[in-house]
Amino acid sequence: MSYINKPKVAHPSLPTNTLGMTRRQYEGSMSTLCAGCGHDSVTAAIIEACWGLSMRPEQLVKLSGIGCSSKTTAYFVSGSHGFNSVHGRMPSIASGANAANRRLTYVGVSGDGDSLSIGIGQLVHAIRRNVNMLYLIENNGVYGLTKGQFSASADIGTKAKRGDVNSSPPIDPVLLALTLGATFVARSFSGDKAQLVPLIQAGLRHNGFALIDVLSPCVTFNDHEGSTKSYTFTREHYHPAVEADFVPRAEEIAVDYAAGESIPVSLHDGSRVILRKLDPTYDPTDRSAAYSYIETKLKKNEYVTGLIHIDETDSTEFHNLNRTAQAPLNGIPYEKLSPGSAALDKLMARYR
Amino acid sequence: MPGVIANRVNDFVVKFANVNGTGSASANSLVMKAIFRMGVPVTGKNYFPSNIQGLPTWYEIRVTRDAYAARAALVDIMVAMNAETYSRDVRELSSGGYLIYDSTWPRSSVLQRGDITVIGVPLAKLVNENFDGVRNRILLKNIAYAGVLAALIDVDLEVISGLLTESYGKKPKLLDSNTKALRLGYDYVKTNLTSPLPLRVEHMDKTRGHIMIDGNTAAGLGCVYAGATVGAWYPITPSTSLMDAFKGFCERYRVDPQTGERNFAVLQAEDELAAVGMVLGASWNGARAFTPTSGPGVSLMNEFVGLGYYAEVPCVIFDVQRVGPSTGMPTRTQQSDIMLCAYASHGDTRHVLLFPANPEECFYMAVQAFDVAERLQTPVFVLSDLDIGMNDWMCPDLKWDDAYRPDRGKILSQEELAGLEKFYRYVDRDDDAITYRTLPGTSSKGAYFTRGSGHNQYGAYTEDSAEYQFVLDRLKRKFANAPKYLPKPVLVGKGGSDVGIVSLGSCDGAIREALDILGRQKIDADYLRVKAFPFNGDVETFLKSHSTIFVVEQNRDAQLKSLLTLETAVEKSKLHSILSYSGFPMSADPIVNGIRAKLAEAPRLTAVPRKV
Numbered sequence: 014m015s016y017i018n019k020p021k022v023a024h025p026s027l028p029t030n031t032l033g034m035t036r037r038q039y040e041g042s043m044s045t046l047c048a049g050c051g052h053d054s055v056t057a058a059i060i061e062a063c064w065g066l067s068m069r070p071e072q073l074v075k076l077s078g079i080g081c082s083s084k085t086t087a088y089f090v091s092g093s094h095g096f097n098s099v100h101g102r103m104p105s106i107a108s109g110a111n112a113a114n115r116r117l118t119y120v121g122v123s124g125d126g127d128s129l130s131i132g133i134g135q136l137v138h139a140i141r142r143n144v145n146m147l148y149l150i151e152n153n154g155v156y157g158l159t160k161g162q163f164s165a166s167a168d169i170g171t172k173a174k175r176g177d178v179n180s181s182p183p184i185d186p187v188l189l190a191l192t193l194g195a196t197f198v199a200r201s202f203s204g205d206k207a208q209l210v211p212l213i214q215a216g217l218r219h220n221g222f223a224l225i226d227v228l229s230p231c232v233t234f235n236d237h238e239g240s241t242k243s244y245t246f247t248r249e250h251y252h253p254a255v256e257a258d259f260v261p262r263a264e265e266i267a268v269d270y271a272a273g274e275s276i277p278v279s280l281h282d283g284s285r286v287i288l289r290k291l292d293p294t295y296d297p298t299d300r301s302a303a304y305s306y307i308e309t310k311l312k313k314n315e316y317v318t319g320l321i322h323i324d325e326t327d328s329t330e331f332h333n334l335n336r337t338a339q340a341p342l343n344g345i346p347y348e349k350l351s352p353g354s355a356a357l358d359k360l361m362a363r364y365r
Numbered sequence: 366m367p368g369v370i371a372n373r374v375n376d377f378v379v380k381f382a383n384v385n386g387t388g389s390a391s392a393n394s395l396v397m398k399a400i401f402r403m404g405v406p407v408t409g410k411n412y413f414p415s416n417i418q419g420l421p422t423w424y425e426i427r428v429t430r431d432a433y434a435a436r437a438a439l440v441d442i443m444v445a446m447n448a449e450t451y452s453r454d455v456r457e458l459s460s461g462g463y464l465i466y467d468s469t470w471p472r473s474s475v476l477q478r479g480d481i482t483v484i485g486v487p488l489a490k491l492v493n494e495n496f497d498g499v500r501n502r503i504l505l506k507n508i509a510y511a512g513v514l515a516a517l518i519d520v521d522l523e524v525i526s527g528l529l530t531e532s533y534g535k536k537p538k539l540l541d542s543n544t545k546a547l548r549l550g551y552d553y554v555k556t557n558l559t560s561p562l563p564l565r566v567e568h569m570d571k572t573r574g575h576i577m578i579d580g581n582t583a584a585g586l587g588c589v590y591a592g593a594t595v596g597a598w599y600p601i602t603p604s605t606s607l608m609d610a611f612k613g614f615c616e617r618y619r620v621d622p623q624t625g626e627r628n629f630a631v632l633q634a635e636d637e638l639a640a641v642g643m644v645l646g647a648s649w650n651g652a653r654a655f656t657p658t659s660g661p662g663v664s665l666m667n668e669f670v671g672l673g674y675y676a677e678v679p680c681v682i683f684d685v686q687r688v689g690p691s692t693g694m695p696t697r698t699q700q701s702d703i704m705l706c707a708y709a710s711h712g713d714t715r716h717v718l719l720f721p722a723n724p725e726e727c728f729y730m731a732v733q734a735f736d737v738a739e740r741l742q743t744p745v746f747v748l749s750d751l752d753i754g755m756n757d758w759m760c761p762d763l764k765w766d767d768a769y770r771p772d773r774g775k776i777l778s779q780e781e782l783a784g785l786e787k788f789y790r791y792v793d794r795d796d797d798a799i800t801y802r803t804l805p806g807t808s809s810k811g812a813y814f815t816r817g818s819g820h821n822q823y824g825a826y827t828e829d830s831a832e833y834q835f836v837l838d839r840l841k842r843k844f845a846n847a848p849k850y851l852p853k854p855v856l857v858g859k860g861g862s863d864v865g866i867v868s869l870g871s872c873d874g875a876i877r878e879a880l881d882i883l884g885r886q887k888i889d890a891d892y893l894r895v896k897a898f899p900f901n902g903d904v905e906t907f908l909k910s911h912s913t914i915f916v917v918e919q920n921r922d923a924q925l926k927s928l929l930t931l932e933t934a935v936e937k938s939k940l941h942s943i944l945s946y947s948g949f950p951m952s953a954d955p956i957v958n959g960i961r962a963k964l965a966e967a968p969r970l971t972a973v974p975r976k977v
Contacts, residue, residue, distance in 0.1 A: 071811075076646075092809030094815070096814075099817060102638060106646035109648075110646035110649060112652070113651060114806060134636065137635075138635040345594065351589075354764070
């Protein structure tokens with residue numbers, strides 16, 4: 014780990030957001046990950062995204078499971094409540110927390126081991142339940158804390174540091190999410206902050222489950238020659254298909270977009286995402302087209318990145334279907350929750 | 366020659382042998398409810414298979430003028446409606462008992478038994494002559510045997526008719542056919558047979574102010590009154606009806622009539638791991654949340670329960686116990702999860718347990734469970750069982766005190782946080798081992814990081830031994846202080862006997878009945894019913910002041926006894942187990958026999974002169 018204590022005093026000329034807060038105020042505790050870890054770049058992107066959204070720290074809830082990636086929730090927005098739960102089970106904590114208070118913004122940070130092996134059942138069902146949250150997978154193809162075993166996202170033929178070659182097919186979280194009907198599916202790279210930050214912002218504002226698979230190389234166990242999740246390999250096989258620009262609510266769209274190549278999508282809260290198609294044949298609003306496009310490229314070892322699929326017309330978000338009260342359930346006064354003694358006395362007749 | 370049963374009014378057992386999925390349950394409960402409405406105490410026990418349709422199922426009604434809650438473990442009248450189980454049903458009947466069967470077809474020779482009275486009624490014939498449609502005939506044959514039984518044991522026909530009117534009042538066709546079927550059976554008996562039998566029902570006034578309710582319904586209702594807003598679960602017998610009840614009551618009481626908005630959320634999880642995770646997430650976020658489950662579910666929940674204990678997150682788990690180990694017998698009852706729940710999860714963990722003895726306590730303890738979980742910030746298990754959860758028990762009317770307000774425990778508000786110099790999650794400010802928590806969304810000043818990894822009192826990650834132990838030692842103190850928030854044990858008896866009984870939960874009915882029987886035999890015993898774990902100091906005192914102690918419980922391995930020896934100073938040799946683990950609710954007999962046998966072998970205090 015790199016360990017240089019940050020200065021306690023911020024420079025007065027640091028830029029502030031509309032809340033008057035600097036980026037420094039969105040940071041967390043010092044990272045204990047290895048120097049150069051992709052995850053730290055994702056942390057930086059989350060900080061940038063939250064600062065850019067002028068999000069009140071107490072409005073954010075950070076959730077994670079166990080693993081290197083799951084540690085990172087401690088490294089951003091220290092003014093938010095965080096819950097580092099058990100291995101692979103963050104989605105259930107998030108589902109329950111979200112059920113209790115629909116007004117807060119939930120971000121879950123997980124890894125490929127946490128999400129695609131031990132926790133795949135919970136991930137799948139959180140998508141199916143369409144919990145309103147942003148779910149980031151920091152995907153590096155290996156288990157770091159246990160010293161470099163392959164994870165379920167390791168590609169066939171990829172080589173471990175100690176020489177083993179993986180022969181089991183990988184589970185791709187993007188294809189998985191598309192199959193399950195997720196309404197916001199993206200892929201990015203920890204080394205591409207310009208792409209990642211607006212994706213995180215859009216994901217936080219999406220009403221429903223938003224998944225971003227972030228290729229985030231492990232410098233210690235999976236950054237060598239022969240690895241398909243190294244920085245070098247990822248940069249060489251990186252294929253941005255749709256870039257997304259995030260335009261906050263009440264802000265004018267300032268850039269001119271070429272007609273036919275950009276698609277504006279309005280999000281639930283009034284903000285917008287402008288999808289810029291780098292491949293003109295690609296349609297991110299067509300789920301099955303997106304699926305076959307990604308699959309074809311994956312076969313050629315190309316990681317398609319960007320906002321792969323978005324559907325803002327969907328209304329299956331958990332609270333919508335449940336018809337939950339608009340006010341958070343955890344704040345409803347007891348007087349409104351208890352039917353009272355008269356109702357109980359009346360009810361007794363049913364049991365005589 | 367049939368044996369003779371003396372005239373017994375309001376004190377006998379009727380058992381119905383049916384095929385499941387044929388709609389017999391409504392006919393059986395019709396009879397039970399009618400007797401209850403005649404003011405006569407009853408219990409209803411359902412012995413059903415883990416199956417949807419086609420397997421044998423039994424329903425047992427104990428008519429008990431003394432209002433005993435336990436199973437009687439004998440059968441006076443068998444309504445044998447399942448050809449497949451005829452022979453064993455006949456065998457089970459007490460000498461002098463009555464067998465009612467469908468005489469439409471010839472009776473098999475296995476039905477021969479000299480010491481019982483056989484009553485044949487051509488039920489299928491009567492029903493087929495009067496009704497059309499296969500399904501209709503199957504259903505109405507049940508009502509017809511209810512009519513037969515009503516005539517034989519003198520159940521007030523007007524009371525039954527009243528019940529039918531309540532059920533089918535808005536469906537006149539159904540009311541007509543059911544009434545007609547009832548009369549078919551009733552009139553056949555009146556015309557062709559001698560009635561009533563010496564075993565019969567007479568009006569009493571002992572059910573006023575009482576209801577017939579099952580524990581899962583009562584617990585689900587308790588969750589509504591506790592102010593629970595989030596329920597998460599994975600379906601498992603025998604706990605499913607608890608969530609069904611909660612949902613049903615919420616749809617009645619928690620939906621805004623104008624907007625249709627619901628003040629509750631029920632999450633059907635993908636498994637029990639997720640169910641308890643959702644409860645922890647919701648409770649951490651300030652909602653009262655719970656999950657109903659049974660043994661296999663608790664096994665799966667272990668890891669998360671440890672997180673709840675260590676990170677100090679409230680959590681309410683209803684374990685409606687069934688027969689283990691493994692899948693066991695899902696539709697039979699047991700108290701075999703006591704040890705599992707007391708120490709669930711790896712590492713040094715221990716949990717608060719509540720032991721309701723009947724549906725009434727399920728209601729009140731459900732409320733208490735949330736108060737305790739939030740006060741102590743820890744998982745709380747309510748250990749019910751299938752007998753309490755799914756059978757109908759006679760209980761006093763449930764009452765509610767409108768002055769009740771939930772004890773949300775130590776939660777800091779925005780204002781309270783503003784007044785603090787700095788907030789630390791696990792600092793013991795009040796020296797009661799219970800620390801303050803904050804809810805997400807309150808203020809960034811109250812933000813903290815919840816983790817199951819090693820943490821110090823400030824909530825920060827630690828691998829420092831002293832810091833780690835400091836928190837772990839406080840958790841131990843918190844647990845030791847827990848009894849003051851928990852229900853006290855119940856003492857039955859004067860407390861002066863040398864002989865003591867310690868038990869818990871649904872053994873209560875059988876023990877109280879056994880005490881009556883023993884009392885008539887001049888054997889005096891004190892009985893202490895434990896209502897919670899960790900044990901109250903009164904338990905220690907009781908164990909100290911009795912020299913021979915019987916620990917009555919429904920499992921093979923004497924789990925309550927184990928817990929007593931681990932958690933109190935009692936000498937192991939003083940404790941004698943009386944165990945029932947057949948899967949059927951406990952009856953008084955094994956308790957009476959066990960105590961008598963043990964006391965008989967005990968060395969007498971005064972020397973008895975030998976014969977020379």
